[in-house]
Amino acid sequence: MTQAQPYEGGCTCRQVRYRMTSKPMFVHCCHCRWCQRETGTAFALNAMIEADRVALLSGEPEIINTPSNSGKGQMIARCPKCRIAVWSNYGGMGDKVRFVRVGTLDEPDRMPPDIHIFTMSKQPWVILPPDKPAMHEYYDTKKMWPEESLARHRAILGR
Numbered sequence: 001m002t003q004a005q006p007y008e009g010g011c012t013c014r015q016v017r018y019r020m021t022s023k024p025m026f027v028h029c030c031h032c033r034w035c036q037r038e039t040g041t042a043f044a045l046n047a048m049i050e051a052d053r054v055a056l057l058s059g060e061p062e063i064i065n066t067p068s069n070s071g072k073g074q075m076i077a078r079c080p081k082c083r084i085a086v087w088s089n090y091g092g093m094g095d096k097v098r099f100v101r102v103g104t105l106d107e108p109d110r111m112p113p114d115i116h117i118f119t120m121s122k123q124p125w126v127i128l129p130p131d132k133p134a135m136h137e138y139y140d141t142k143k144m145w146p147e148e149s150l151a152r153h154r155a156i157l158g159r
C-alpha cells in the first residue's frame, strides 16, 4: 500500500471519510479509566489537530455529548450508520481542536504517541517504550510540546 499523503481515515462502513491536511500537533496515548471504558480496551490514541485541518470527504458525523473526566463533557463525532467514533472535541479545549482517533486512520502506524498520560491506571501488561514521556496523570503542554506545535496552538486560541 502506498503512503497516502496526507493522512486519510474513516469509519468502518466507509460512510464517513476524512483527511487530515497536516501532521497533528501532538499525539496522546491515554490510559485513563474513561478512555479504557470508551474504547473497551486498554487506552485511547488521539491525534490533536486544528479542526480546520480535518476535511470531511464524505458523510456527516453525528455529534454525541458524552460525559468526560473533567466534567465539561466530550463531543464525540460518530458515523450515523455504524457509530464508529472518528474524533472528539473536549470541553476544556473547545471546538477548535479535534482529537482524531488514530485507529480510524487508514495507516495508523504513521502516528505513534508522543506521550503516555494517566499511566496511574495503565493496564499492567502494557509495557511503555523508554524513549517516550509517561505522565502519572496529565501534564503541562508548554513543557512537553515542541515549539512549532505550541505556536499552532496559540494561533487557534488567538493569542
Ligand SMILES: [Zn+2]
Binding pocket: 011, 012, 013, 014, 015, 016, 079, 080, 081, 082, 083, 084
Ligand atoms: Zn460508518
Ligand SMILES: [Zn+2]
Binding pocket: 030, 031, 032, 033, 034, 035, 036, 044, 118
Ligand atoms: Zn483518557
